[in-house]
Amino acid sequence: xxxxxxxxxxxxxxxxxxxxxxLKVRPDKIVSAKSFQDDLFAIKNYVTTDHAKFxxxxxxxNKKTTQQVCQRIFQAFLSEGPDIEMLIYNYIKLxxxxxxxxxxxxxxxxVLKLTNIQKKVGRETQRVIxxxxxxxxxDDIYYASFDPKYNVIPLTISHFRNRFADQKWVIFDTRRKxxxxxxxxxxxxxTIGNQKVNNNSGKVENDILHVSExxxxxxxxxYYDTINIKERKNxxxxxxxxxxxxxxxxxxxxxxxxxxxx
Amino acid sequence: xxxxxxxxxxxxxxxAKYDVSCASSGxxxxxxxxxxxxxxxxxxxxSFTEDGRCISLIKLMLTNYCIYDCAYCANRNSNxxxxxxxxxxxxxxxxxxxxxxxxxxxxxLSSGVIKNPDYTMxxxxxxxxxxxxxxxxxxxxxxxxxGASEELQQLAGMYADRLSVNIxxxxxxxxxxxxxxxxxxxxxxxMKFIRNKxxxxxxxRRKFKHAPRFSPAGQSTQLIIGATPDNDKHxxxxxxxxxxxxxxxRVYYSGFIPVNDYDKRLPALQEPPLKRENRLYQxxxxxxxYGFSINEIVNDDHPDLDLEIDPKLSYALRNPWLFPxxxxxxxxxxxxxxxxxxxxxxxxILLARRYKSLDINNLKKIGVVLKRAKYFITCxxxxxxxxxxxxxxxxxxxxxxxxxxxxxxYVTQHKQLSLFSTN
Ligand code: SF4
Numbered sequence: 001x002x003x004x005x006x007x008x009x010x011x012x013x014x015x016x017x018x019x020x021x022x023l024k025v026r027p028d029k030i031v032s033a034k035s036f037q038d039d040l041f042a043i044k045n046y047v048t049t050d051h052a053k054f055x056x057x058x059x060x061x062n063k064k065t066t067q068q069v070c071q072r073i074f075q076a077f078l079s080e081g082p083d084i085e086m087l088i089y090n091y092i093k094l095x096x097x098x099x100x101x102x103x104x105x106x107x108x109x110x111v112l113k114l115t116n117i118q119k120k121v122g123r124e125t126q127r128v129i130x131x132x133x134x135x136x137x138x139d140d141i142y143y144a145s146f147d148p149k150y151n152v153i154p155l156t157i158s159h160f161r162n163r164f165a166d167q168k169w170v171i172f173d174t175r176r177k178x179x180x181x182x183x184x185x186x187x188x189x190x191t192i193g194n195q196k197v198n199n200n201s202g203k204v205e206n207d208i209l210h211v212s213e214x215x216x217x218x219x220x221x222x223y224y225d226t227i228n229i230k231e232r233k234n235x236x237x238x239x240x241x242x243x244x245x246x247x248x249x250x251x252x253x254x255x256x257x258x259x260x261x262x
Numbered sequence: 263x264x265x266x267x268x269x270x271x272x273x274x275x276x277x278a279k280y281d282v283s284c285a286s287s288g289x290x291x292x293x294x295x296x297x298x299x300x301x302x303x304x305x306x307x308x309s310f311t312e313d314g315r316c317i318s319l320i321k322l323m324l325t326n327y328c329i330y331d332c333a334y335c336a337n338r339n340s341n342x343x344x345x346x347x348x349x350x351x352x353x354x355x356x357x358x359x360x361x362x363x364x365x366x367x368x369x370x371l372s373s374g375v376i377k378n379p380d381y382t383m384x385x386x387x388x389x390x391x392x393x394x395x396x397x398x399x400x401x402x403x404x405x406x407x408x409g410a411s412e413e414l415q416q417l418a419g420m421y422a423d424r425l426s427v428n429i430x431x432x433x434x435x436x437x438x439x440x441x442x443x444x445x446x447x448x449x450x451x452x453m454k455f456i457r458n459k460x461x462x463x464x465x466x467r468r469k470f471k472h473a474p475r476f477s478p479a480g481q482s483t484q485l486i487i488g489a490t491p492d493n494d495k496h497x498x499x500x501x502x503x504x505x506x507x508x509x510x511x512r513v514y515y516s517g518f519i520p521v522n523d524y525d526k527r528l529p530a531l532q533e534p535p536l537k538r539e540n541r542l543y544q545x546x547x548x549x550x551x552y553g554f555s556i557n558e559i560v561n562d563d564h565p566d567l568d569l570e571i572d573p574k575l576s577y578a579l580r581n582p583w584l585f586p587x588x589x590x591x592x593x594x595x596x597x598x599x600x601x602x603x604x605x606x607x608x609x610x611i612l613l614a615r616r617y618k619s620l621d622i623n624n625l626k627k628i629g630v631v632l633k634r635a636k637y638f639i640t641c642x643x644x645x646x647x648x649x650x651x652x653x654x655x656x657x658x659x660x661x662x663x664x665x666x667x668x669x670x671x672y673v674t675q676h677k678q679l680s681l682f683s684t685n
Contacts, residue, residue, distance in 0.1 A: 104613040106628040107620075130308055134363045142362060165296040166397070167362055215264075216359050219271060223360075226275040227321060228311040231519050231534055237314030241307075252309055252365075 001028045001042040006085075008032035010077050011054040017089050018053040019045065021096070030085035057092065064095050065103045075121045076114050078151045087114055125152040129159055131246045134169060135203070135217075136210040142169040145202025145249060151176060157187055174199055202249045217251040224252035271356070273346040277326035277337050278372055281428070281484060282516045286318040286367035286401045288479030289423040297397030299361055299368075301423060301479075306367050319370040319403060320360050324348055324386055328374030332441040333528055334430065334489045336521040337374050347376075350385065354392045361400050368401025368423070369393070375407060383410035383418065390421035401479075408448040412455055419459055424479040424511070427452050429504075432497045436490040440527060449483075453508045456481050460509065480511035487542060488535040489518040489528055495565040498545055502556040505549070515542040541567040548573055551605060552598050570662060575601040578638055579654040586648040589641040590619050602634030634661060 004020060004027045006012035013030070020027050023045075033046075062070055073088055081087075090110045094102055106112050127148070134142035142164070146153065153173050157180055160169065164182070172179030172192060181190045196205045247253040287305030307316035325347035326337040336343070357369045371389055375382050383406065390402050403424040406415060419425055427449050431437035434446045456477060463476035483504065485497055501513040517534035545567055548554040552574070559573050560566070568576040578585060578601050587596050589611060597608045607630045614620060614628050621642035625632060637649045637657045649657050 104610075105617050106610060106614050107617065107624045112627060126306075130306055132364050136363070144364070162293055163300050164298070164362070164364075165293055166298050212359075216363065219268060219356070220360060220363070220365050222268060222271055223275055223320065224309060224311070224317070226272055227279050227317065229279055229313050229315075229519065232313035232315075232517075232536065234314040235312060238310055238312050241310040241314065241316070250309065 001039070002026070002045065003028065003036075003039065003042045004030045004045045004047055005033050005036050006030065006047045007049055008034060009049060010074060011051065012047060012049040013077065013085055013088060014054040014057040014092075015050045016047045016085075017092055018050075018057050019047055020089065021093070027086070027089060030089060061092060061095055064098075065101050069095070069103050072114065072118045075125075075152075075155065076118045078155070079117050079121050080151055081117060084117070087117070121150050121152060121155075124148050124150050125155045127246065128152055128156045128171075131250065132156075132160075132171060133249055133251055136213045137204055137208050138210055139208075140168060140210070142167050143172070143197070143204055144170065145172050145174050145197060145199075147174045147202075147245070147249075153180065161187055172197070172202075174202060200248070217254075218257050221252050221254065221257035225258075267352055267356070270346045270348055270352070271322075273344050274323045274326055274348060275321065277374075278321045278323040278370075280336065280516065280519065280521075281321065281370070281372060281405070282315070283403070283426065283482055283484060283512070283514045284316055284318045284321065284370065285424075285479075285482070285512060286403075288511055289401060291399050291401075291423060291475070291478065293399045295397065297399055298358065299398055299400035301367070301399070301401045308364065308366055318367045319401065320357055320366050320368075321370040322348065322353060322356075322372075324353065324371060324373040324382075324389065325376055326374050327376050329377070330375055330441070330443045332430075332444070333522060333525050334440055334486055334518065338522065341522065350388050350392055353389045354396065354398075357393060357400075358396065358398060361398070366400075368403070370403040370405070372405035373407065379407040379409035380411050380414060383407045383414040387414055387417045387421065390418065394421050403479075406452050406456070408444060408452060410452070415452055415455055416459065419456060419463075419477040420474055422477055424482060425456050425477045426482045426484070427456075428484040429500070430484060430486045431490055432485055432492040432500050433490070436492060440489065450508075453481065453483070453504070453510075457508045480509065482510055482512040482514065484514040484516055486518050487515050487539050488531060493560075493565045494538075494542065494545070494567045495560040495562075497542065498549070498556050498560050501546060502549055513546060515539050515546070537569050538567070541569060541573060545573045548577075553595050554599075571658065572601070574599070575634060575661070578649070579658055582649050582654050585638040586640045586650065587638065589625065589639050590615055600635050600638045602631055602638075607631070637661075 002025050004016045006016045016030055058070060061073070073091065077084060077088060087110065091114045094108070094110055102108060102111055106115065128146055132144045132146055134144045136142055153171055156171070160171065161182055168183055170179055170181045170190070178189060178191050180187050196208050197203070251257050285305055286301065287303060289301040290303045291301045293300040305318060307318050309317040311317060327345050327347065328337050328339055331339045353369070353371065360366045361368065371386055373382050373386055386404055390404060393402060402422045403426065404418050404422040406418060406425050406427045408427060429449050431440060437444060437446065459476050460480060463473070466473040467475070485501070487497065504510045504513060517536050517539040518531060519534045520528060520531050522528065523530065545559045548559055549556055558577060564580070567573055578599070587600065589597065594608055594612055597603060597611060598605065610628045611620065611630065614624060619642055622644045625641065636644065636646050637652060640648065
């Protein structure tokens with residue numbers, strides 16, 4: 001049994017694949033150091049992440065296929081699925097060993113599986129872009145929490161950066177406990193120390209909310225309720241497009257935002 | 263921005279909600295000079311209403327006062343309803359504040375007609391201009407007022423990503439009956455003007471990369487379904503003609519919701535014709551993306567779409583001699599005509615068959631849904647009877663019998679269920 005142990009980074013995984021190919025061994029398992037439980041009888045290969053090795057694999061894949069395939073592999077990696085490392089190993093091995101481009105050969109199991117995982121990751125990325133809701137704080141930072149199934153916040157950064165170039169913002173992954181902060185110049189990875197955000201609801205505490213924030217949440221909720229056409233009610237489609245797991249961060253789904261008009 | 267705005271919002275959103283268009287696609291306006299916003303060419307939904315529709319834009323009427331009296335409209339002059347008017351600043355503020363919180367892709371602004379078309383249109387243009395002056399680069403859709411001057415249409419197109427002029431009623435006599443102040447000319451002329459401007463602008467931007475855009479996401483229109491006896495052939499022929507001659511990006515079909523049931527010119531409907539609306543959208547897709555002509559979908563022998571089955575299946579059952587087709591040999595265009603096979607599946611088939619001759623399992627594996635398709639194709643190892651053996655009636659019977667309740671059926675079904683529970 002051949003086990004490869006890496007540092008859970010994408011660079012580390014591609015380094016691992018490089019070394020496995022170099023050593024001409026087929027890994028039985030590729031695991032991150034964090035989740036590795038020692039196995040007495042296995043042959044253990046501890047991999048040190050190496051940028052040159054990473055690049056070598058990256059370039060080979062790029063040459064054999066297209067830029068999209070490289071992106072696809074990276075996105076599949078962000079799924080953090082239990083056997084994603086072996087799938088990526090098998091997929092890359094197939095690319096390197098086949099003389100032609102296998103990218104669209106969906107009758108191959110590895111190709112199909114990886115493509116499907118990447119699609120799910122892509123869909124989750126899209127969901128972040130759709131359902132992120134910023135709350136404006138007293139220091140004019142627009143803050144949003146999200147709880148994505150996969151580790152996709154990094155894939156959304158360029159979108160938010162292009163779009164909201166003139167406002168400071170934070171997008172925080174409550175599941176993985178890290179986020180990104182844009183300060184009008186650059187985007188930085190951050191963790192958040194203070195207790196001003198409720199980890200479950202993602203809500204910023206009242207005392208640091210901008211004075212106008214509650215009003216706009218209410219106006220938005222009021223918009224949401226009014227634009228609905230009750231003669232066309234179709235809750236099944238509604239739930240399919242807007243699954244419940246997203247509701248906790250949406251002001252339009254928060255009944256407390258109901259506006260009482262005189 | 264206070265309670266007063268909240269009240270106005272309720273009135274003027276409620277007044278705008280029957281315009282079904284909410285698309286934010288088709289434009290790729292960049293965020294210039296580190297301002298606010300850009301547009302995504304594929305469009306983004308930010309929420310979904312309980313009726314299952316996408317919310318992409320904040321849809322407002324600038325005012326719901328109107329000098330006209332269109333029979334199908336909740337805001338018609340003779341209705342005694344709360345009326346209100348937004349200021350230019352209020353609309354711009356709301357749009358920007360919602361946009362900054364990632365609630366929306368942009369603004370969809372329409373208006374009742376106050377004083378005259380030019381006066382109204384001028385105020386709408388001012389909203390769009392105000393937004394662009396504040397360096398807002400998000401989406402703007404303006405609903406043009408029929409009868410407004412070309413100068414104003416021109417200005418509108420300079421600021422907006424999309425313009426629309428709604429026809430609402432598919433035949434002119436019926437339009438005139440329900441909306442005496444309107445006629446086809448007052449609607450088609452601005453459409454023609456916008457089309458010409460868009461073409462001109464594309465040419466200009468080829469020559470000068472920085473020439474200002476004119477309505478880069480094109481124009482659209484809306485047709486109300488079921489308010490008049492017009493059949494699907496009338497509706498789709500008009501739509502097809504508009505796509506071809508006016509280069510429309512989209513025609514929206516909106517099932518009529520009786521808002522003025524006192525008006526006897528209108529039919530008394532139990533519920534909006536959602537099924538028919540859905541079939542019209544499917545037919546529209548066949549025309550735009552599947553290479554069907556309108557005449558193949560509806561014609562004098564079949565002036566109305568079949569509500570029980572989708573229009574592609576209906577076409578195949580009416581033309582059984584064209585099937586089955588060989589999945590491993592047929593052209594892309596032919597594969598697209600197979601019921602149940604969409605653009606994506608057809609493309610996948612073409613790619614996959616480069617590597618090997620496909621059998622039924624290969625098809626399943628690449629994600630082709632065979633439930634309907636299997637009666638219309640042959641491939642390696644497919645032993646099931648096709649439309650040849652089963653005959654059209656046979657296939658129709660099997661498919662109708664097995665068809666699970668579709669999402670679009672849900673509304674009617676829901677009603678039936680509640681019938682039982684009250685007994
Ligand atoms: S012009 Fe527009 S707002 Fe006025 S009554 Fe007719 S449809 Fe309604």
